[in-house]
Amino acid sequence: MMNFITKAISNTLSKTILKAASKAITLAGLFSLALLSGCSQEKVEAIAAPEPVIIQNGEECDLCGMYINRFPGPKGQVFERGGVTAKRFCSTRDMFAYALQPEHQHRIEHIFVHDVATAPWDEQEKAQYIDAKTAFFVSGHDLKGAMGPALASFSTQADADQFIELHGGEVLKFSDIDIDTLSMMSHQEMHH
Template identity: 55%
Template sequence: MLKLPYSRMLPVLFVLLAIFGLTGCNEEAKEKVMAQQAMALESGDECHLCGMLITRFPGPKGQVFERGIKQNMKFCSTRDMFAYALDPEHKHNIQSVFVHDMAVNPWEKPTDETYIDGRKAWFVIGSSKKGAMGPTLASFKTQEDAEAFAKEFGGELKRFDELTLDII
C-alpha cells in the first residue's frame, strides 16, 4: 500500500470529495429538470388556490413547482397561479412556472402540449377575454403574438418579472 505523508493526503482527499460532491449535484440537477415539466390536466384536477375543477373553464392555465414539494401545483387560471406564486410566503420557493402559449391554443380549451416556461413568457393583462375567475393574464411565447392579441382584445404587455400582486 502506498503511504503518503499526511500533508500530501489532505489535498488528495479534498479533490476526491469535490469530485464526488459535484457528481451528486449533477445527478440531482438532472432529476429536477426531468421531474419539473408541466403535467397533463386531468378532468378531476382542482385548482391549488381556489379548488375549482381546472378543465371546466376557459383560458390559459398555470403550473408551479415549489422548492421542497415534489408534486407540481396546478391552477385554473394564470391569475390564480400568480396570486399564489407572487405571494411573499411562496415567492422565494418557486422553482419552475409553466403557462399555456395562447397563440397556439383555443381559448376555450388549452391543450397540454403547449406549455411554455412562464418566466420567459409575455403576458397580456386587462384584455376582454375571461378565464376561470373572470379577468386573467393571457400568456404567449413571443412578444409579437402578445402584441397581436392585445391589439384585438385590449390589454397591456408585461414580462414575468414585471408582475406584482398589485397588478394581478
C-alpha cells in the first residue's frame, strides 16, 4: 500500500511540475515575443526619419535668434530624440555650432540641410532638404550666408565640384566638420 501511495504522490508531483514548467515555458516564450516585437518596433521607428519642415517667415534661428528667411544661403534643421519639432537654423554654420556641442550630440537623431544645387543662393528657402550626414559641404567659398561664411551643402560630389569652379573652396564630408572648422571659417571672415 505504501508503494502505491508513493507512486501516486510521485505521479501527482510529476504532473504538477510538468504543468508548472509548461506554463513557465509558455510565459517565457510570450515574454520573448513581446520583447522582440518591441525591439523590432523600435528599429522601425529609428529608421523612419522625420520630414524636414518648411521654415516660415518670422521664424527665428534656434542658435542666434535671427530671422531665418532674411538671409541668403543654406539653412539647417535638427531633430532630437523625443523632440516634437525641429530645431531650425539660419545657416549651416549655426546648425553645426549647435549640433557639435557635447550636450546636444547624443540627443540628435536627424540633421537636414538645403541642397544648394536646387535653388539660387539667395532663395534657399525654395531648395530641397537633404540628409546632412550624406551631404558634401563646401567651405571657403566666396558667398556669404547669415552672419558671414556658410557651409554650402550638396547632395552630390559633382554639384559641389561645380560650385567650387565658380566660387572656390574645398569639399568636406559631414564627419570632417568640427568646431575647429567653424572657428577657421570665422577667422577667415575677419581677414577678408
